[in-house]
Amino acid sequence: MPNTAQTPSKKKTQVTASPERRRELLDTAAEVFAAQGYNATTVREIADAAGMLAGSLYYHFDSKESMLDEILSTFLTELWEGYDAVLAAGLGPRETIEALVTESFREIDRHRAAVAIYQKESKHLTAQPRFHYLSDSQQKFEKAWLGTLERGVRARVFRADLDIRLTYRFVRDTVWVAASWYRPGGQHSPDEIARQYLSMVLDGIAVRP
Amino acid sequence: MPNTAQTPSKKKTQVTASPERRRELLDTAAEVFAAQGYNATTVREIADAAGMLAGSLYYHFDSKESMLDEILSTFLTELWEGYDAVLAAGLGPRETIEALVTESFREIDRHRAAVAIYQKESKHLTAQPRFHYLSDSQQKFEKAWLGTLERGVRARVFRADLDIRLTYRFVRDTVWVAASWYRPGGQHSPDEIARQYLSMVLDGIAVRP
Amino acid sequence: MPNTAQTPSKKKTQVTASPERRRELLDTAAEVFAAQGYNATTVREIADAAGMLAGSLYYHFDSKESMLDEILSTFLTELWEGYDAVLAAGLGPRETIEALVTESFREIDRHRAAVAIYQKESKHLTAQPRFHYLSDSQQKFEKAWLGTLERGVRARVFRADLDIRLTYRFVRDTVWVAASWYRPGGQHSPDEIARQYLSMVLDGIAVRP
Amino acid sequence: MPNTAQTPSKKKTQVTASPERRRELLDTAAEVFAAQGYNATTVREIADAAGMLAGSLYYHFDSKESMLDEILSTFLTELWEGYDAVLAAGLGPRETIEALVTESFREIDRHRAAVAIYQKESKHLTAQPRFHYLSDSQQKFEKAWLGTLERGVRARVFRADLDIRLTYRFVRDTVWVAASWYRPGGQHSPDEIARQYLSMVLDGIAVRP
DNA sequence: AATGAATGAGACTTCATTCAT
DNA sequence: CATGAATGAAGTCTCATTCAT
Helix, strand or coil, X not given: CCCCCXXXXXXXXXXXXXXXXXXXXHHHHHHHHHHHXXXXXXXHHHXXXXXXXXXXXXXXXXXXXXXXXXXXXXXXHHHHHHHHHHHCCCCCHHHHHHHHHHHHHHHHHHCHHHHHHXXXXXXXXXXXXXXXXXXXXXXXXXXXXXXHHHHHHHCCCECCCCCHHHHHHHHHHHHHHHHHCCCXXXXXXXXXXXXXXXXXXXXXXXXXX | CCCCCCCXXXXXXXXXXXXXXXXXXXHHHHHHHHHHCXXXXXXXXXXHHHCCCHHHHHHHCCCHHHHHHHHHHHHHHHHHXXXXXXXXXXXXXXXXXXXXXXXXXXXXXXXXXXXXXXXXXXXXXXXXXXXXXXXXXXXXXXXXXXXXXXXXXXXXXXXXXXCHHHHHHHHHHHHHHHHHCCCCCCCCCHHHHHHHHHHHHHHCCECCC | CCCCCCCCCCCCCCCCCCHHHHHHHHHHHHHHHHHHCCCCCCHHHHHHHHCCCHXXXXXXXXXXXXXXXXXXXXXXXXXXXXXXXXXXXXXXXHHHHHHHHXXXXXXXXXXXXXXXXXXXXXXXXXXXXXXXXXXXXXXXXXXXXXXXXXXXXXXXXXXXXXXXXXXXXXXXXXXXXXXXXXXXXXXXXXXXXXXXHHHHHHHCCECCC | CCCCCCCCCCCCCCCCCXXXXXXXXXXXXXXXXXXXXXXXXXXXXXXXHHCCCHHHHHHHCCCHHHHHHHHHHHHHHHHHHHHHHHHCCCCCHHHHHHHHHHHHHHHHHHCHHHHHHHHHHHHHHCCCHHHHHHHHHHHHHXXXXXXXXXXXXXXXXXXXXXXXXXXXXXXXXXXXXXXHCCCCCCCCCHHHHHHHHHHHHHHCCECCC
């Protein structure tokens, strides 16, 4: 997931005009998209949720698609700020994985809707040029995680008998699917969930003999 | 996921028509639904993929929705045949989990498209009465897995220090998300994938000290 | 084209506002209307060209349509001042035609945009009561030109072997279509263009035997 | 006006399907476009005129714009067939002009609506890449007419004292504006109109001294 | 005077579905 | 069985216009 070059909307929508209102509306839209799916969501439903008429949304945004775009790219930008900080910290492989997982759950906590949308829609969005940055991010993401896992195998902190790509998918999916059931303000804090997830992933759920 | 035999077409569709052609068309439809999402798929795209015109599909099926219905219910019926056999076998908790995971990967191998559709669409489909059987299945599914896990904790074969519901979601998601990247005929057989997944889930990816 | 003083704004627009600004804005609007067509022009494009926001135009004008109205009626008023002077001068038919053509090219020079708009839009505007004055003008126009041509035929200065209505349309169109390509400040002055046009219309482009 | 490369509609509309219906609908659309202007015409008005619902038009055409495109390009293709035949005939300059004018009035007779649309819309359409062929045609058109006129001046059959570009515009506009008032089946046949126009253009409307 | 935000009507377009052939 | 043509509902988007500030 890349810190997107963000489509420069030259046309009309005031990107200048009050960014708070924009953000409010995007949050509303993200919530509806996450709940119903992007395609199944009508512009009118977003507008209803925002307390305005469908047409009024177009004062703030070019199109329904550009809302989706902005939701996803904003999320990815923030995500990579966190990831890049972790990767630059020079930690050992196990500590890096721990930090990445923790960071991920924090992002899920902060951008639950965006993550859920990303999970559901990103695959078929990458076909469109406008959303190529999703693949870019995906690749960068894979490099960071897979690289760390490989480093760990070489350093003998991760098992060598497993297919490394399988392990990668396992860890990756395990973390991000959480967005589909996670509700902020629930029983466990993001950090607590991260701790338990890491414990399962690293040590397994079986009792040690 | 229940084997609710919800298929009886009430309206008109010729059940007389050769069931093989029906299945062929459903397979085609499932593939397209999985690739693009149900909502994003037009009836014309399915027809194109099947080499006919959109209207012609209606000789075989009542509606786009009934195709989805049939795809999902067929899959769930088969899935529960396998699951029920496992659950009736009277295995210990660890062996039950192993058998369920293995069975799941076999289903993914056989019904990749259906599983992918299920993953993406089931949440917002359960709202419709027609698809209530999806929630039924979900519940039955949860009871089987959660029950087995709890049994394992009591039997001291699974760790007691983890939130059991978190563990459940972890195992469940770990398995099913695989449908999003799995391609039949790949490097690893379903059983091999199951073996490695189980190894990770049960024993973790970290090297034991 | 009549000088129907159809301008009195009945509704609200501040006529108090400086008339120069009004004229400026109308000139801008006319330019955009001429370039893109009235229907294809959005109020926002006019506002952009004027360096303000769309809504702000409504401080100056009732509606987009009233801008068009004012552009056209102002032009026609001026046109008829010139024409009426010519017609009142008591010239012979050939001299009258010469004077009318010359006057027309001067109007095109002064009101290029308005003339272009008139050419493109007048036909479908005449349906609306608000723009009935366009048909009135058209009729008065036809009477003046056709009458002069007929007078010329009777006086044996214009050919009698031509369909007089065809001749009328020929002369009329010949003159006014020029607005579609004419650019003020070009190579030829309006009077020079008029001279050459008259030479062609009166004597033809073929070399005399 | 070029014999257009015609946009290859790859997407969906059956260009194969009954070309007669297509042509019928295009004729209807052309009539409405010519009467009201392209922008002022709604898809529903076209559909009403064709006795169907607005959406049904999209079975035959990609978009309102593609109808316009097909109307114009079909017309231009036919026009250039006629023009090219004339230009290839090796006539003298005066005879070439006569043949071109005659051919033009025949085209106006056959494609009155298309010509009217061309006159009104072509200028602002050329901005769009899709309609670049309009400029191409315009250029080819200019080369043919201007070239013939220059040839005529050199051959001393056309006057040398006139600005040749002015003459070109004069002749060109004179002919084509006729589409705005011409009604097929009127008093004069296209050939008769051509004859009188040529008489005016070549010899003028004034009586020879 | 001008802005920023919103309204509401209506435009173009898509698409599941129907049905005579 | 399948096609070709059409329907009708609904969806996205545009735009002239309004109005409080």
